[in-house]
Amino acid sequence: MTRTPTSTHDSLARELARRDAAWWRDLAARLAVSIGGVSTILFIVAIFAFIGSQGFEFAWNRLSWSELFFGTRWEPTVSPPTYGAWAMIAGTAWITAVAMLVAVPLSFCAAVYIGEFATGRRREWLKILVELLAAIPSVVWGVIGLQVFNPMIQSVFGVQIGLNVLNAGLILGLMAAPIMTTLAEDALKAVPDSYREAAEALGATRWQVIYKVVLPHARPGLSAAVLLGIGRAFGETIAVLMASGHTLMAPGSVFDSAATLTATIAAELGEAAVDSDHYQALFVLGLVLFFITFAINLLADRIVRGRRRS
């Protein structure tokens, strides 16, 4: 320090007296960054307000919530219309469950291989390819479901139609796997190398190191990866619409066709007259979906935070 500080008051005054280009730039940068930061919150609130306002009048006056959650018939264009979303809630749950059965082993194996076994250039290539897989548009996955998986499921399992829970679950699992792989690999990377070295020094094999030391330590991060994968699977729309067969009946097995909340909104919103009961009912479905994904993300966040604290 060359300059001796006089008092805080004086330094503040000097600070305020300074109005050069750097000061203005600093101000602009700070403003831009904070607007960017706050805008996320604004968007979330605005989206929530929009969805809520579009469906509010119907939800408040005419919708029976017990019918919405437990009613089995979704027939908004028949008179009298019925708004039972149980089949879609069940379909969403079934398809997401199958997707996770596919994605969890696949992405965890990939993450362990990339994080623990692959080295050097191979590892970099694998990471790039995994990220590339995440960039495939969902409509392409839908076409794969329609044209490739449909006949494949028909001939392998000997079922009549391959547009079903299994097909949609496979597609969603493959779609969610890349992001889960990336997140899981991050979680593995966060385990300090000293832990691995200690285990190896004790004579553990590589698999023992991974199984007994790395994976347990990375568990919160891995759980967060699974939850975000679930969120991804829940929210996916067009691929599911194309691959699931879109039957508005709760499935009884993976070979039954099913419909999801997202796919129903996508299929019907385009032709529902604005502010009609049907239109508003679809926004209520959107609200249900919003709360489910919100809860999942909150849970994932909690788990990750829990890891950081410990």
Place this chain on the structure above:
Amino acid sequence: MTPSQRLRALAWITVAACASACFGGKRHYQEVRNLGSDTMLEVAGAWAEAYDKLTDHIVVSVSGGGSGTGIAAMIVGKIDLANSSRKLKKEELARARSNGSDPIEHHVGYDGIAIYVHKDNPLRSITMAQLKALFGDGGELQRWSQLGVDLGPKDDHIVFVSRQNNSGTYEYFRDAVLGGNRGRFKLECRNMNGSKDVVEVCGKVRGAIGYSGLAYANPSVRVVPVQRGPDDGAITPSDDTIISGEYPIARPLFMYTNGQPRGATKEYLDWIKGDAGQRVLRDHGYPPLRKLD
């Protein structure tokens, strides 16, 4: 800017100005705004394209969005011509009247709804009552053997292929086959999101039966002739049987204008209803208003 840079910039501006003058199309044209039914979107586009080649003073812009969307836009005067695969509903007419608009209906063609099965399915014909028992809620037909069709044990279960519940085809089929707007489909119907998807599933699934526009037929499916009653003849959907009204599941296609059409809209509409326009319609697989040679 150096002089040479300035010169280059000037050259580019000249080129751009020339290009917009040469390729910018018709300078003094009238626009006909055409919007509505997704069913009619393809043929509406074909009409606009064919008409564009004929004239140099009228430009037709076409978009879809559904019959309801088109009619709503026509009522508030946003567009000149609304495509609709159904008649105006009572509420829509009331809304139009209260808005001071006077919708006029123009019949421009037909759409036949064909019953599709897999090409291996030997089903000879089907009655309207059987269709209701197939697709209608509580209908007793669940197995092909009930219809006397042997597809083997694996494909005996009937796979019903339907449309999403706000498509015009869904509404038309429900009204015509399931008995009005109170008719309900079986819950296990697969609700496809497009006319083509229905036909595609029928072509891939041996035990499937579905309904979709006649224009979407392809070699992997068979179109099943329909009988009005058990004693009536089986009618194959075709231009002739649909124009004559013999085939029971066909609907008229409409365009609506706000008041009597005038100017460019009238010219365009007259061309559509004329032989040239009707030929375009027929070439896209829709039955025309009258027999053409």
